[in-house]
Amino acid sequence: MSNVILLSLAVMSLALCLVFVRLYRGPSLPDRVVALELFSSILVGVIGVIAIATDVPSLLDVAIVMALMAFMATIGFARFLERGGPRDD
Amino acid sequence: MTEFLKGGLILAGSIFMLVAALGVLRLPDLLTRMHATTKAATLGATLIMLAVALHFAQVAVVARAFGVILFIMMTAPVAAHVIGRAGYFVGSRLWSGTLKDELKPNYDPLTHQLKSHRETEANAARPQCDSDDAS
Numbered sequence A: 001m002s003n004v005i006l007l008s009l010a011v012m013s014l015a016l017c018l019v020f021v022r023l024y025r026g027p028s029l030p031d032r033v034v035a036l037e038l039f040s041s042i043l044v045g046v047i048g049v050i051a052i053a054t055d056v057p058s059l060l061d062v063a064i065v066m067a068l069m070a071f072m073a074t075i076g077f078a079r080f081l082e083r084g085g086p087r088d089d
Numbered sequence B: 001m002t003e004f005l006k007g008g009l010i011l012a013g014s015i016f017m018l019v020a021a022l023g024v025l026r027l028p029d030l031l032t033r034m035h036a037t038t039k040a041a042t043l044g045a046t047l048i049m050l051a052v053a054l055h056f057a058q059v060a061v062v063a064r065a066f067g068v069i070l071f072i073m074m075t076a077p078v079a080a081h082v083i084g085r086a087g088y089f090v091g092s093r094l095w096s097g098t099l100k101d102e103l104k105p106n107y108d109p110l111t112h113q114l115k116s117h118r119e120t121e122a123n124a125a126r127p128q129c130d131s132d133d134a135s
Helices: A002-025 A028-055 A058-081 B001-026 B030-056 B059-088 B117-125 B129-134
Strands: none
Touching: A002 A028, A002 B001, A028 A058, A028 B001, A028 B030, A028 B059, A058 B059, B001 B030, B001 B117, B030 B059
16 A cells, blocks of 8 residues: 555656646746646645545645635636736626 | 555546646647646546545545545636636637637637627628618
């Protein structure tokens, strides 16, 4: 079991490195926002695997907060990109 | 048995996340990159959270794991839609091999207005017809 956990952590670290390359190279801001969102959802997976490895179920709360923050950051960046968007009130 | 199932779920989830990262690195433009990240990363996180629920087998932990799954499955499409819309309006360039952009002939980037297909075609064919009807 610990070998499986180590292997999956290695695979997800590789995935984080690849996403970081896109985050560095991304030609425009929306590309970087997409890369950040993927970064945080890979981090949710890493937190889940670490919760299994250490037998600490409280780490799931960290995963919930991580997913929530990623969603809020994406919505905020999108509103920023559209400069508030069209409003008619 | 449960051990094998757990290990398989963890491995499958991490491999889906690697596929999502490869897609975001290799695909050519914003919308195709989003197509890779949204689906593959959601499935990867879902599989790993299922493994967590199998590992701890307590009601509180399983409820929280399913809460994470439900939250990710509800927010990932919304976030992808919002950032794709913002990216299109900002003017990120599509891939050169794009076959169909149905928004392009109908959307005016200067006035931020979207017209229906019939409306723009009629405008292009008979530009003074609408004013005759209005007067």
